[in-house]
Amino acid sequence: xESKGKKxxxxxxxxxxxxxxxxxxxxxxxxVLNCHPEPAHLSITIYFEDREPLDNVCETIPGRRTxxxxxNSLNNSENRHIPIGVPYALEITxxxxxxxxxxRLDSSQKALALMTTIGYA
Amino acid sequence: xESKGKKxxxxxxxxxxxxxxxxxxxxxxxxVLNCHPEPAHLSITIYFEDREPLDNVCETIPGRRTxxxxxNSLNNSENRHIPIGVPYALEITxxxxxxxxxxRLDSSQKALALMTTIGYA
Amino acid sequence: xESKGKKxxxxxxxxxxxxxxxxxxxxxxxxVLNCHPEPAHLSITIYFEDREPLDNVCETIPGRRTxxxxxNSLNNSENRHIPIGVPYALEITxxxxxxxxxxRLDSSQKALALMTTIGYA
Amino acid sequence: xESKGKKxxxxxxxxxxxxxxxxxxxxxxxxVLNCHPEPAHLSITIYFEDREPLDNVCETIPGRRTxxxxxNSLNNSENRHIPIGVPYALEITxxxxxxxxxxRLDSSQKALALMTTIGYA
Numbered sequence: 001x002e003s004k005g006k007k008x009x010x011x012x013x014x015x016x017x018x019x020x021x022x023x024x025x026x027x028x029x030x031x032v033l034n035c036h037p038e039p040a041h042l043s044i045t046i047y048f049e050d051r052e053p054l055d056n057v058c059e060t061i062p063g064r065r066t067x068x069x070x071x072n073s074l075n076n077s078e079n080r081h082i083p084i085g086v087p088y089a090l091e092i093t094x095x096x097x098x099x100x101x102x103x104r105l106d107s108s109q110k111a112l113a114l115m116t117t118i119g120y121a
Numbered sequence: 122x123e124s125k126g127k128k129x130x131x132x133x134x135x136x137x138x139x140x141x142x143x144x145x146x147x148x149x150x151x152x153v154l155n156c157h158p159e160p161a162h163l164s165i166t167i168y169f170e171d172r173e174p175l176d177n178v179c180e181t182i183p184g185r186r187t188x189x190x191x192x193n194s195l196n197n198s199e200n201r202h203i204p205i206g207v208p209y210a211l212e213i214t215x216x217x218x219x220x221x222x223x224x225r226l227d228s229s230q231k232a233l234a235l236m237t238t239i240g241y242a
Numbered sequence: 243x244e245s246k247g248k249k250x251x252x253x254x255x256x257x258x259x260x261x262x263x264x265x266x267x268x269x270x271x272x273x274v275l276n277c278h279p280e281p282a283h284l285s286i287t288i289y290f291e292d293r294e295p296l297d298n299v300c301e302t303i304p305g306r307r308t309x310x311x312x313x314n315s316l317n318n319s320e321n322r323h324i325p326i327g328v329p330y331a332l333e334i335t336x337x338x339x340x341x342x343x344x345x346r347l348d349s350s351q352k353a354l355a356l357m358t359t360i361g362y363a
Numbered sequence: 364x365e366s367k368g369k370k371x372x373x374x375x376x377x378x379x380x381x382x383x384x385x386x387x388x389x390x391x392x393x394x395v396l397n398c399h400p401e402p403a404h405l406s407i408t409i410y411f412e413d414r415e416p417l418d419n420v421c422e423t424i425p426g427r428r429t430x431x432x433x434x435n436s437l438n439n440s441e442n443r444h445i446p447i448g449v450p451y452a453l454e455i456t457x458x459x460x461x462x463x464x465x466x467r468l469d470s471s472q473k474a475l476a477l478m479t480t481i482g483y484a
Contacts, residue, residue, distance in 0.1 A: 004371060005483075008125060012187060012222040013152035013237060022472040031376035033410060033452040047154060047187045066375060066410045066452035089154040089187035089220075099452075099483045101375040104235065109143040111232035111353050111474035114467065116376060118483045120126075120220045120239045129246060133308060133343040134273035134358060168275060168308045210275040210308035210341075225356065230264040232353035232474050241247075241341045241360045250367060254429060254464040255394035255479060289396060289429045331396040331429035331462075346477065351385040353474035362368075362462045362481045 003036040005097030006121035011090040014046075016072055018085040019108040028071045028104040030090065030119075034061040040096040044074060046082055047089040054080055061098065092119075124157040126218030127242035132211040135167075137193055139206040140229040149192040149225045151211065151240075155182040161217040165195060167203055168210040175201055182219065213240075245278040247339030248363035253332040256288075258314055260327040261350040270313045270346045272332065272361075276303040282338040286316060288324055289331040296322055303340065334361075366399040368460030369484035374453040377409075379435055381448040382471040391434040391467045393453065393482075397424040403459040407437060409445055410452040417443055424461065455482075 017026035034040040044057040057076045061067045071090075075081045082088060092100060103116040138147035155161040165178040178197045182188045192211075196202045203209055213221060224237040259268035276282040286299040299318045303309045313332075317323045324330055334342060345358040380389035397403040407420040420439045424430045434453075438444045445451055455463060466479040 004373070010125065010154055010156075010220040012154040012220050012239075013150070013189065013224050014187075015189075024472060029376070031450070031452065033373055033375040033454070035373075035408075035410070035454055045156075047156070047185060049186060049188055053185055064410060064416055065412060066377075066450065067412055068376065068378075068450040087152070087187065087189040089152065091154070091156055099373040099375050101480065101483075103376050103478065104237075105476075106233065106235055107472065108145060109228065109231075109233045110472075112469065112472045112476050113226075113233050113235040113355070114469055114476040114478040115224065115235040115237040115357075116467075116478040117222065117238050117359070117480050118375075120222075120242075121483075131246070131275055131277075131341040133275040133341050133360075134271070134310065134345050135308075136310075166277075168277070168306060170307060170309055174306055208273070208308065208310040210273065212275070212277055225358075227354065227356055229266060230349065230352075230354045234347075234354050234356040234476070236345065236356040236358040236478075238343065238359050238480070241343075241363075252367070252396055252398075252462040254396040254462050254481075255392070255431065255466050256429075257431075287398075289398070289427060291428060291430055295427055329394070329429065329431040331394065333396070333398055346479075348475065348477055350387060351470065351473075351475045355468075355475050355477040357466065357477040357479040359464065359480050362464075362484075 003097045005099045007094045009092040009100040009119040009121050011102045011119050014088040014090055016084040017106045017108050021107050021110055024107050026107050029068045031068045031101045032061050033066045033099045036096050037063040039063055040094045040098050042094050045091040049087055124218050126220045128215045130213040130221040130240040130242050132223045132240050135209040135211055137205040138227045138229050142228050142231055145228050147228050150189045152189045152222045153182050154187045154220045157217050158184040160184055161215045161219050163215050166212040170208055245339050247341045249336045251334040251342040251361040251363050253344045253361050256330040256332055258326040259348045259350050263349050263352055266349050268349050271310045273310045273343045274303050275308045275341045278338050279305040281305055282336045282340050284336050287333040291329055366460050368462045370457045372455040372463040372482040372484050374465045374482050377451040377453055379447040380469045380471050384470050384473055387470050389470050392431045394431045394464045395424050396429045396462045399459050400426040402426055403457045403461050405457050408454040412450055
């Protein structure tokens with residue numbers, strides 16, 4: 001039996017804030033849940049407003065584990081990263097059904113702000 | 122093969138804050154992802170509480186690109202904009218499937234606040 | 243042809259904050275979009291943790307309009323309101339398809355916080 | 364007739380903040396709505412990044428009630444809790460259809476931040 005979830009996810013509003021204040025660093029995360037006993041292999045494509053997509057970014061989520069992946073840690077086989085302060089979007093495919101939630105913590109100005117949403121699948 | 126996504130989207134809670142503080146300006150954005158190689162053409166209708174809708178607002182998202190559109194930049198062929206400080210809602214149709222997320226940054230009071238949601242499709 | 247949307251919506255996390263600071267008052271809103279030319283009539287049931295539901299709360303959304311309804315303005319025929327500082331949940335039925343988004347602005351502590359989500363339908 | 368809702372829910376981004384400031388304590392809640400006259404029995408599995416899941420966490424939602432459950436109150440039959448400051452994810456099954464929304468209040472830095480989303484079902 002297949003686990004619950006979907007194999008194809010989208011997050012249109014990606015943005016890594018340039019500034020931080022206080023102890024908490026501004027960051028985003030894609031939070032992936034894999035309920036299946038075997039690992040899920042993700043392939044991520046990153047879309048921009050003004051340049052070609054960055055693809056073949058790979059991540060593995062072990063079986064019966066969650067992984068909260070900071071987007072600034074994503075990189076492809078040529079070690080290309082997502083630039084900070086630039087609007088982008090994510091397309092994520094997985095070889096097994098998973099559930100993906102996207103969150104951002106922004107401490108650009110004093111205090112901090114949070115936002116989150118389940119991805120589109 | 123059609124790209125993933127939907128051709129008809131809705132955002133009921135639109136509001137452009139009147140005030141800003143600090144370096145970051147209060148704003149909203151509709152973040153659109155078009156995974157298809159060809160451009161997507163959007164037609165947007167803006168609904169209000171107390172007046173007729175504003176329609177025929179057009180935007181184009183190039184192929185394999187995202188576009189994070191600030192709502193204060195939207196205008197129709199008669200150059201009518203969304204007034205600030207007024208509750209409104211968005212209906213967005215596209216000639217190709219796209220994925221749409223809505224986000225607001227509010228810096229009306231010190232520090233800033235964020236909110237986001239995938240639209241209804 | 244029916245308009246897009248759904249006739250039955252749910253918001254499990256309702257809470258009217260007790261405190262405010264600065265110029266912006268803490269509040270919640272259910273933002274309803276009615277794309278149909280005729281009015282939509284809503285009937286709202288409010289569920290609590292420790293008492294019987296409050297039902298028969300009515301609202302009308304005119305045709306081709308949005309209405310951003312502050313939850314502290316909701317009341318039934320006996321003029322009963324949602325108490326502040328108490329967890330509650332909303333069930334909303336409509337005689338026409340509508341789209342509903344829930345948002346909260348909390349200025350209990352300095353600055354302000356926002357959260358939003360499309361309802362469950 | 365079955366109530367509206369789903370019996371299987373997922374929240375990938377769980378995290379109990381370690382710090383609080385001001386009067387409001389940082390916390391998360393899973394807000395469950397049970398519209399059916401009879402109680403709903405939940406069984407919750409908590410997934411981590413680096414250890415085996417914690418399962419058999421049970422909660423009951425009375426009929427026609429909501430319950431806003433703070434995640435730091437969840438514990439299983441061996442009285443094991445969710446550790447603070449650790450990324451985790453939730454899988455929730457219910458014997459009746461319910462609707463679940465997840466929210467976090469973070470007051471780690473001055474002021475406070477909020478985020479919310481309807482769960483994935």
